[in-house]
Amino acid sequence: MEEISREANCMECKLFARCKSPKMKASGEGKRKVLIVGEAPGETEDLQGIQFVGEAGKLLRRTLAALKFDLDRDARKINAVNCRPPNNRTPTKNEIQCCRPMLVAEIKESRPKVIVPMGETALTSVLWQRWRQASGGISRWNGFQIPDQEYGCWIVPTFHPSFILRMQGKNGTEAIWIRDLKRAIAKSEEPDFPSYSKNNLESSLITLKDETKIIKALKMILHKKPALIAIDFETTGLKPRKDGHRIVACSICSAGIENEDEKEVSISFLLNMRKDSGNEKIRRLLCKIFTDPLIGKISHNSQFELTWAKEILGCWIAPIIWDSEIAAHIIDNRQKTCSLKFQAYVNFGTVYEDLVPPTLRDYLFSGEDGTSFNRINEIPTDELLKYNALDSLFCFKLAKKQMEELGFLAHKTEERIVLKRFPKIDSETEQVASGLQKAMMLFLDGSISFATMTAAGIKIDINQCKRELRSTEEKIEKCESNLRNSVLGMEWKRKYGQKMNFESPIQLSRLLSANVSSMNGEKISTRHEDLEELVGKIDGIANLLEYRRLRKQQNYLLGLEKEIENGKLHPFFSLSGVSTYRSSSHNINFQNIPIRHGQMSEAIRKCFVPRNGRKLIEVDYKGIEVSVAACYHKDPNMISYLSSMSKDLHKDMASMIYLLKRSQVSKQARYSAKNAFVFPQFYGDYYVNCAKALWKNVQALDLKIEGAGISIAEHLRNSGLGTYEKFEEHLMKVENKFWNVMFPKYREWKEEWVNMFEKKGYVEMLTGFRCWGPMTRNQAINYPIQGTAFHILLWSLIRITDKLKEKRMRAKLIGQIHDCMLFDVPEDEVEELIKLLNEVMTVEVRDEWKWIIVPLSIEVEATPINQSWAAKRPIEENH
Ligand code: SF4
Structure with missing residues (x-):
């Protein structure tokens, strides 16, 4: 364990001077070897001189008691900061650091089997050296069961009970908290602690630079035909198509390839292979391995390995049996938890930075954009090969653990290696986890199809792209000059002088607050929709909106230009980055093409050609x-709407909202009902917001009665809805009818669905994916x-x-x-x-x-x- 002074640095911290129970000692019998780490003493704790006796502590005691765990008898308790901060404020990082020796001393003395850091402060103190970069908050970590190798015990982080109190257990927080506590208790009952010592890991790594030895090792792999190998490349960048890019090193990890026992070995080969140069014998052998149907391949982000193998080695890796990045995402939907580095720590308690220099990754990810070169050349070869071998080793270990968890076996048939499902009992729900198996198969197949799509690429008219960029720049210049000469621009210049920045929302917000909000007392937001409201009221706002639009267009076009490779765009599409189990895209973000603004959309789409x-x-x-929602709620009236060609929900709602006969509903009025009432209602909005938008549309869209030429504004006046207040009251009744008369089954489903979520802490999609909270009510309904x-x-x-x-x-x-x-x-x-x-x-x-x-x-x-x-x-x- 790290060497650290056993004495807290109280003279620097000084918190002891102002509390009633300074330097509170750890307490509890700790019979079940669990150490619970809180944040800091609260008022009651400070008065009584013991941890977890206030309201939050009582909740923790009650909850643990229900799990047959006695806080005082079974656990030891300590805080990250052991004196009460004034007014219960959150402890500072310095205070945590000053007090940390008390925690470390407690760990050394009581030798817990499980440490449970509760909340952000406790987590910061417990992880400290282990995760030098920002931890990302407790919600990134809670629920993981980390076999921390340095402490020699499990770390199971969870929320602080005061958070559960604040949330009143809603949004799934209580269910998730109880799940985490159960996991911690279960870990305390496990007889063995898994060991992944540094020496053991390092003894599994082989690095080869000599071509003769590389050929010999590759031949040996081909001869042994292991059922599973993990592959990892170290490359000169993210995308391989620009001249000069190379695969610098490739590692292959498997069990039993080096000797007869099943020990995992990861071999890293120095390749320096380009598309048009490199050792041909090595290239051929690699391709033979990568395409051998009896060798199943594993990768952590298979799209990357597929792309580079195809472009540089000239072969398509198959069969891809597993992608450990995708599996990590299937098991846990949280963002920023899927990187190999993070997964290596939460699954094996090993910190990469203890094995290879922390700066190494900075060199590998130093390319400015997808197509440019990184600084891999500056990394000493031995360190690079070791890092490369470690990647495959962890990828292999992780994949095996995930397969076990999800209930899969790699199975050798006559022709190829395939994944075979076996029923896996999920200990938490006691259900067969076939849903997650289906989810895994869908995303695994999806990632391979995405790789094919990325490899095909989208043709770009480079000259058109350049023309659009030039024209956008000219427009920006003109627009900027108009903006400078407007009332808003001059005020901006007066207030900020040289520091004037038209793209700064902070500067804009301050300007508007000073000039507008003082007039009506309202805070002015700088969101596009809100600024549109000010067009015509403040000179220069229209120029500012145009300026922002053009800048966005310019940025997208510049990004596009940078990512072009041989006349094509090859964006990556990922299936492991979105917590709602949708896809994302990067280098360039193809899914973020501005489509709402006609001119901008046109300028950009003109660059994409067949x-x-x-x-x-x-x-x-x-x-x-809407169709998918019906598959969940099964409301018969909604199914009838969706199944019948003659029925039109949006038209019916427009008729109800604007008091029209069906034949009087124009296309525009239908559009208004669809986008300002029907969809917002489906997504959980309520009648007041809908009323505002619908009322605004009457004027903004100049809504008319179909065929009569009379405005809907006039029609509403004649119908007794001439004021907004009356219209809002009317819409409340429409909303009531919508949910209680038209779609009661849909409404009931929403209640049942949310109740189920609150109870379980996650929602299960029809496709098998599990989306864990915390989530708001609307998110729990909409995400699946x-x-x-x-x-x-x-x-x-x-x-x-x-x-x-x-x-x-x-x-x-x-x-x-x-x-x-x-x-x-x-x-x-x-x-x-x-x-x-x-x-x-x-x-x-x-x-x-x-x-x-x-x-x-x-x-x-x-x-x-x-x-x-x-x-x-x-x-x-x-x-
Ligand atoms: S909080 Fe810890 S470091 Fe600070 S004064 Fe109290 S015991 Fe000392």
Whole structure:
């Protein structure tokens, strides 16, 4: 254990001087070897001189007692800071550091089997040296059961009971807290503590630089044909297509490849392989291993290894049996918990930085953008190879642990190695965890299809991109000059002089508060929608909005230009970064193309073009989230709306909201009801906000009665709803009817669903994924719907990718944005592709998932041949 003074640095901290029970000692009998670490004494604790006796402490005692665990008898208790801070304020980092020797001394003396840090302060003190960078808060760590190798005991962080009190146990917090406490108690009952000592780990690493030895080792792997190998590359950057990029090192880890016992060994090979240079014999051997059907491959982010192997080595890795990054995400949906470094610590209690220099990763991730070169050359070769071997070793260990946890076995058949599911009893719910198995398979297949999509790439008209950039810059110049000369611009200059920054929301907020809020006492927000309200009221606001839009456009175009490789864009698509189990995209964020603003969207989409003689085809599901919601709540009236061509919910609601006959509802009024009432209601909004938006639309959209030429404003006046107050009152009744008369089953489902979530702490999607809280009520309802909608698209995407290959079609899937896919298609395959899209997306997916109880429909848009994405039109017009 780390060497640290056993004496707290009280003279620097000084908190002892102002409390009643200074330097509170640890207490409790600790019979079950659990050490509970709190934040600091509160008022009651300070008065009584003992930990956890205030309200929060009582809650903890009660909860533990219900789990048959006596806080005073079974645990020891200590705080991270052992004197009460004035007014119960949160202790500072310095106070935590000063007091930490008391905690370390307690750990040394009582030798707990489990440490339970409760809350952020306790976590900071317990982790301290182990996680030098920001810990990311207790909600990133709670519930993990960390076999910390340095302390030689488990760390199971959880929330502080005062947080549960504050939250009144809502948003799933109490259920999650109890789960964490159960996990901590269970760990105290385990007889053995797993050992992953530094020496043991290092003895599993082999580094090879000599080509003869590398060839010999690769031949040995081929000869032994291990069922599973983990692969990791160290490369000169993120994307491989620019000239000069190389795979500097590759490591392969498996069990029993070096000798006959099953000891895990990770071998790192120095390659320095480029697309057009490197040892050909080594390249061939690597490709033989990577394509051998009897060797199952594991990777931590397989898309990366697939991309680099294809571009540099010239082979496609198969079969990918496991992706430990994706599995980490399936097991735990929290963001920023999937990196190998984090997973190595929470699963094996080992800190990378104890094994390799912490600066090494900075060099590897030093590229400015996806296509540029990092500083790998500056890393000493031996350190790089060791790091590379460690990555594969942890990836392999992690994958094996995850397979066990999720109930999978790697199984060798005559032709290939495959994953086989076995029923796994989930100790927490005592249910067969087949849902998580299905989720894992979907995302594993999805990541491989995404890699295919990334490899295909999207063609960019580079000249158009440059033209758009030039034109945007000119517009920015002009717009900036107008903004400077406006009242707002001059005031800005007067207040901030040289430091004036039109992109600073803080400066803008201060300016507006000084000039506007003083007039009406309201705080002015700088959000786009709120600033739009000020157009015409403050000179310069319109210029500012235009300036912001152009800057955003410029930034996107600049990003686009940087990421182009050989005339194409190859964004990465990830399945492990979103807590609601949807996809994300990076380098460039393809899913963040500005689509709301017509001009901006057009300027950017003009840069995306099909390959020669082809069209771009975009397909998306129509109203998929409403359909998915119906699969959850099964409200018969909603199912009827979704299943009948003649029924139109938005039209019916417009008729109810604006007191119109159905035949009087115009397209605009329907649009207003759909976007300002129906969808917001589905997503959990309430009538007051809807009333405001609907009322605003009457004027802003100049709503009229269809066929009569009379404005809806006038019609509402004539109907006795001439004031906003009356309209709001009317909408309250509409909302009441919507939920209680039209869709009562949907309303009941929402209540039951939220109750179930509060009880379990997570929601389970129809596709098997588990979304853990804390979540608000609306999130608990909406996240599974949004996630499931994406899974339907992903299933279709995988199926279509396979079918395109099977049918040897030349059409390529090139991108995915939320509920939509983008294809690059030769003219003669357009018809066949559309037929395929319809079959897979509306029929086959329903055969696969019988819980889809409503019809699904798609919308297809296409560009004319050789024209940009901006020229897309609904397929009827082109086809
Ligand atoms: S909080 Fe700890 S370090 Fe600070 S004065 Fe009290 S015992 Fe000493």
